[in-house]
Amino acid sequence: MDSILRLEEVVKQYDRHVAVDHVSLNIPRGKIFGLLGPNGAGKTSIIRMITGITFPDKGRILFDKEPLTESHARRMGYMPEERGLYKKMKIAEQITYLLALRGLPQAEAKKRTYAWLERLGLGAWAERNAADLSKGMQQKVQFIATVAHEPSLLILDEPFSGLDPVNARLIETEMFKLRENGTTIIFSTHRLEQVEEICDHIGLINKGKLQIDGDTAEVRRRFQRNLYRVEFAGDDSWFHQQTDLSIERLTGNLAEILLPQSENGKALLQRLAASPLDILKFELQMPRLSDIFITLVGESVQSIESKQKQTLPS
Amino acid sequence: MQSKIPIILQREYLNIVRKRSFWLATFLVPFGFVLIFGIQIVAALFVEEENYTVLINSGSNPMVAQKLMDTSSLKFKQSDDSVESLKTRVGRNEDLLLLILPSMEELSSPTPQVQLTGKGNISSPVQKDIREQISSAIETYRMEQAGLSKAQLESLQFKVEMKTSRFEDGQEKSTNTGMATIVGFVMGFLMYMLMAIFGSILMQGVIEEKSNRIVEVIVSSVKPFELLMGKTVALALVGITQMLLWGILSTLVMVVFSFFIVGAGVDPAVIAQSQQPGMTASPMATNEIFAAITTFNWNVLWFFPLFFIGGFFLFGSLFAAAGASVDNIQDAQQFTLPITIPLILPMLFLQNIIQNPNGVFATVASLVPFFSPMTMMVRLSLTDVPWYEVVISLLLLYGSFIGTVWIAGRIYRVGILMYGKKPTFAEIFRWIRYNS
Secondary structure: OOEEEEEEEEEEEEOOEEEEEEEEEEEEOOOEEEEEOOOOOOHHHHHHHHOOOOOOOEEEEEEOOEEOOHHHHHHEEEEOOOOOOOOOOEHHHHHHHHHHHHOOOHHHHHHHHHHHHHHOOOHHHOOOEHHHOOHHHHHHHHHHHHHOOOOOEEEEEOOOOOOOHHHHHHHHHHHHHHHHOOOEEEEEEOOHHHOOOOOOEEEEEEOOEEEEEEEHHHHHHHOOOOEEEEEEEOOOHHHHHOOOOEEEEEEOOEEEEEOOOOOOOHHHHHHHHHOOOEEEEEEEOOOOHHHHHHHHHOOOHHHHHHHOOOOOOO | OOOOHHHHHHHHHHHHHOOHHHHHHHHHHHHHHHHHHHHHHHHHHEEEOOOEEEEEEOOOOHHHHOOOOOOOOEEEEEEOOOHHHHHHHHHHOOOEEEEEOOOOHHHHOOOOOOEEEEOOOOOHHHHHHHHHHHHHHHHHHHHHHOOOOHHHHHHHOOOOOOOOEEEEOOEEEEOOHHHHHHHHHHHHHHHHHHHHHHHHHHHHHHHHHHHOOOHHHHHOOOOHHHHHHHHHHHHHHHHHHHHHHHHHHHHHHHHHHHHHHHOOOOOHHHHHHOOOOOEEEOHHHHHHHHHHHHHOOHHHHHHHHHHHHHHHHHHHHHHHHHHHOOOOHHHHHHHHHHHHHHHHHHHHOHHHHHHOOOOHHHHHHOOOOOOHHHHHHHHHHHOOOOHHHHHHHHHHHHHHHHHHHHHHHHHHHHHOOOOOOOOOHHHHHHHHHOOO
8 A cells, every 4th residue: 555654653652641552554645534533532642743743752653655854844734623823914924924834935825825815715805814704714714724835645633623514515625626636634533423425544543542444445344244224115014024034123114134244135135025025225234433433442432522521631 | 954933033023013012112212211311401401490588587696697698599688577577478478488597595506496487388409508508607607606717717618529430442531420320220121121021022922822723733834942933033133123223213313302402503501591581591410411421331232132132032931931831811920920030130139239330249140140131231331341241141141041942942842732721830840851
């Protein structure tokens, strides 16, 4: 696998608390990688090391097969979870400044700033202070400052938190566009249901440890339980007669049937076809990421989060 | 990799220099100082005279009464009227005073009693004038009683006039201690103000970046230490810019001001005579002030930026560390207190240093890094400080700021990423040892 970023046995410790515990990860080039886990799992600690804000206590990080250094900042874009702008600075100046800090020459930074402001419909606001903009507009400005220098690796920490649906959609669309252009995107979230469709790859983190990582579909396949989902029309009494089938759920016109791992769905489908029922839908049920998480750590993300107080360094 | 400090420096510098408050302070401070000097000059120029006729009850003490001499403002007049009727006259007329002299027997007492009555309050210069005349009259009377001749008496009376001077580059130049004291005090105070104000501007900038959460984006592009240095150096440059502008403006305003007051080649006394009646000028005062301005060794001002930079880096870096440790300005108070104490302390011993700028206390205080920016500037204004003391003071100051900047940088890089609970001092000290 061609990876743009590689973490090797990375450890990060704050006082006696181990925030990141021997994590090894490969981020495949040109994909969207979801870094998942509950709040306080160590996502932000990992991201801060990737972005060069902090450094691993042990292990190493390779960017394009080279040890990560400050010079890679030019090729990265980073939008932190908690993000903001200088309130009393013109937004065009602000974006230009942040792009220049990334290593773009001032003139080029200025040119791209105005082009992007036009593109996202903020052209008229270029010379206004950030304080004059609505929250949604400010989020667009932050996004521009993150991507306008065309980074090859984009790191978005909880990009959808605090976004209204319109802007969330906009960011999602832009993420796909960037991927088409070859940008690799790492984004973190604690909301697992958000990422199933967006992420090509995922890594699941809990208590500083990597629980699982890989291709999203592959991971889901690995955890599938051979559970079949049947939507039907007609009397459900037929199911009650099939005593050899392990029926996990039967409600209205929906049934979930668990088959032994040795069997595939073919025999079941034949039986259903021979039944008096009208079969509307028949599918192998893929596990949700939240189910996989429960399988792995024995607890749901929500229950972990409700137990955690924000005393850990995030 | 090219340093990104210049980019940060540019933003931070322009951010402040573009503010209206910067220009307001830049223009108002020199006007303020010139105004203070100007008011003093004008006040010295136009001393309002009080004219009184002092009535003396003729019977009271002719020995003393005949020795009282009229001055430009006081006229002594003996009157045969009774004390009671004189009092009634004084009570009706503001220009009259009634003086009751001690009796002949009382003249040999250690504390002869005199009574002065007027309609309103009697100003202290008038009181002083009359008291001195009576003292001198009694003194003369006592000497005559002791059998001294008039010639002997005159030979006993003298007044010492002292002129001070200093050696500079082998040349003797006259000095004016009063001027040096004023400049010394202004230097010390201005240094304190600048370090406190610029320190708190730096701290507010750090807190702003932290609380509006832009700092995390910035430190993903530059090292936290680069950001801290960019901000600190930018503010130091703002300070230097402001001093330059103050220098230029003060000179301009002074030139214009002196042009108006002195007039082109016109003697101040001439202007004084053209003033309204009732006002007389004291041309001496004006001349003295202008002489003082020209004789003061203004070269010491060149040390001001040097000590400002040292002091600002020393205190500013600590203010920045305090700002990085908190989420909002209210929480910062607790951490700024230990920084403010060594900053204010020299203000308390400014008086001692002005009184004895070459003493052991002043010398030591002007070498201690936290105190030296203020105390050394005061000493430099007042006295010739040996060059090696200035060098040692600067070396110690610059050496210490490297230390505080290092510590502040360590606290800063951890603090800017910490949100939520306000840290304790113990936690902040632990941050210094953290791996980044």
